[in-house]
Amino acid sequence: MPDGPEHTDLDHDLTLKLWGGDDTAKAELLHAWGVVVEKAIRKAYPALKGDDPEDVVAEGIQRFWLWRDKYDPNVASIMTMLYMFAEQVAIERRTGKLNWQRQQIRERGVDADFFERVKARPELPEPPDDAGPKQSPFQRQLAECFSKLPALQQDILQAYGDAGHYPLDATALGIELGKKYKDGSPIPGGTIRGYKSRAWETLDLCMKKKNFDLEAMGYFDE
Amino acid sequence: MNEKNPQMRRDSLLRRALVPKGFRPTKVEDIEKMLRAIGQEPMTDEKLQRMLRKIEGREPIFPESDAEPPIDSSELSAEEKELVAHYRAHNKQLPPDLANKVKAMENRAAQPPPIDEPGNGG
Numbered sequence: 001m002p003d004g005p006e007h008t009d010l011d012h013d014l015t016l017k018l019w020g021g022d023d024t025a026k027a028e029l030l031h032a033w034g035v036v037v038e039k040a041i042r043k044a045y046p047a048l049k050g051d052d053p054e055d056v057v058a059e060g061i062q063r064f065w066l067w068r069d070k071y072d073p074n075v076a077s078i079m080t081m082l083y084m085f086a087e088q089v090a091i092e093r094r095t096g097k098l099n100w101q102r103q104q105i106r107e108r109g110v111d112a113d114f115f116e117r118v119k120a121r122p123e124l125p126e127p128p129d130d131a132g133p134k135q136s137p138f139q140r141q142l143a144e145c146f147s148k149l150p151a152l153q154q155d156i157l158q159a160y161g162d163a164g165h166y167p168l169d170a171t172a173l174g175i176e177l178g179k180k181y182k183d184g185s186p187i188p189g190g191t192i193r194g195y196k197s198r199a200w201e202t203l204d205l206c207m208k209k210k211n212f213d214l215e216a217m218g219y220f221d222e
Numbered sequence: 223m224n225e226k227n228p229q230m231r232r233d234s235l236l237r238r239a240l241v242p243k244g245f246r247p248t249k250v251e252d253i254e255k256m257l258r259a260i261g262q263e264p265m266t267d268e269k270l271q272r273m274l275r276k277i278e279g280r281e282p283i284f285p286e287s288d289a290e291p292p293i294d295s296s297e298l299s300a301e302e303k304e305l306v307a308h309y310r311a312h313n314k315q316l317p318p319d320l321a322n323k324v325k326a327m328e329n330r331a332a333q334p335p336p337i338d339e340p341g342n343g344g
Contacts, residue, residue: 005250005254006254026274026277026278027270027274030265030270030273030274030277031264031265031270032262033257033262034265034269034270034273035262035263035264035265036257036260036261036262036263037257039260039263040245040256040257040260043241043242043245044241044245044246045241046240046241052284054269054273055276055283055284057273058273058276058277058283059276059283059284061273061277062276062277062279062283065277075250076250076253076254077254079254079257080250080253080254080257083253083257084253093284098284103327124227124228124229124248125227125229126229127227127229127230127234127235127238129235129238129239130229130238130243133243133244134243135239135242135243139238139239140239142235142236142239143239143240146236146239146240157233157236158236158237158240160233160236161233161234161236161237161240162237163233164234164237165228169300171300171303171304172303174304175303175304175307178307179286184307184310185307186303186304186307188304189300189304200232214232214235218230219230219231219232219235220230220231220232221231221232221233222231222233
C-alpha cells in the first residue's frame with residue numbers, strides 16, 4: 001500500500017462533489033466532520049470561548065469551499081484539510097487578524113499566501129521539555145505560574161503562543177484585547193509588548209523559585 | 223544553537239505547557255491521527271442548519287467582527303489603526319483625512335470576491 005491519507009467511500013463521493021461544485025456537499029462536510037473538527041479546535045485553542053469554536057469551523061469550511069477545486073486527495077483527507085483551514089482561522093481569531101484576512105480574501109480572492117501557509121507544515125525536532133506523551137513536570141510548573149498572571153497578561157502571552165509561525169501584529173492584538181478589557185479602546189501595540197515583557201519577567205521569577213532558570217535552559221523571548 | 227531553534231522560543235514553550243501534546247499536531251499524519259482518535263460524531267440537525275446558514279452567508283460568523291468593518295490594512299499605519307479603533311470605540315467622528323482613507327478601504331472590501339464559483343453540479 002502506498003503511503004498517504006486514508007480515503008473512505010465518503011471521501012471519494014465528496015471529493016467528486018467538491019470538484020463539481022455540488023452545493024449539497026456543504027451539509028455533508030458538516031454532518032461528517034463538523035463535530036470532530038470543532039472538538040479538536042476547542043482542545044487546541046482553549047482560549048477560544050463561547051460560539052468562537054463553532055464560528056471558526058464555519059469560516060474554515062467557507063474558505064475550504066472557495067478553495068475546493070484545488071483539493072488534492074493525495075496530500076490530506078478532507079477531514080484533515082478542514083481542520084487545517086479551521087486552525088488557520090483560529091489563529092487569526094486569536095491574534096486579531098481575522099478581519100484583515102477576510103478583507104484580503106474579499107479584495108484578492110483566494111489568497112495564495114494563506115493557502116501556502118495552510119499546506120506548509122514545518123517539521124521541527126522535539127524540544128527537551130516536550131519528551132513523553134504527557135505534560136512534563138517542567139511544563140506543569142510553567143502552567144501553574146502562568147495561571148497566577150493577571151488575565152490581560154495571560155491573554156497576551158497565550159495569543160503569542162497560539163500564533164505559532166503566524167506573524168503576530170501587536171497593534172491588531174491590542175485592538176482585539178481593547179474590546180475585552182478597555183471598553184473598545186485599543187491597547188497600543190507598544191503597551192502590548194510591554195505587558196508581554198513584564199509577564200515573562202514574572203514567569204521567570206516564579207520558575208526560578210521552582211528551580212527552573214528559563215534563560216539558562218535556552219528559552220528566549222523575541 | 224538553541225537561539226536559532228524556534229521551538230525554544232518562549233511563546234512556543236508556553237503553548238506546549240498549556241495545550242496537551244496530542245492536540246498540537248503539525249504533520250498531516252498526526253492531524254489525521256488526532257481527529258480519528260476523537261472519532262466521528264454526527265451533528266444535531268439544529269446545529270447543522272445554523273452552521274449551514276453561517277457558511278452560506280445567511281447568518282454572520284463572528285457577528286461582532288462583522289458589525290465593524292476591518293481597519294487593519296497595510297494601507298494604515300499602526301498609529302492610524304489604533305486611532306480608528308479608538309474613535310470607533312467612543313462613537314466619535316474620524317478626522318477627515320483618515321475617514322476618507324478608511325472609507326475607500328471599506329468600499330473596496332465590500333466588493334464581492336473575484337472567485338470563480340462553479341455551478342451547482344449541473
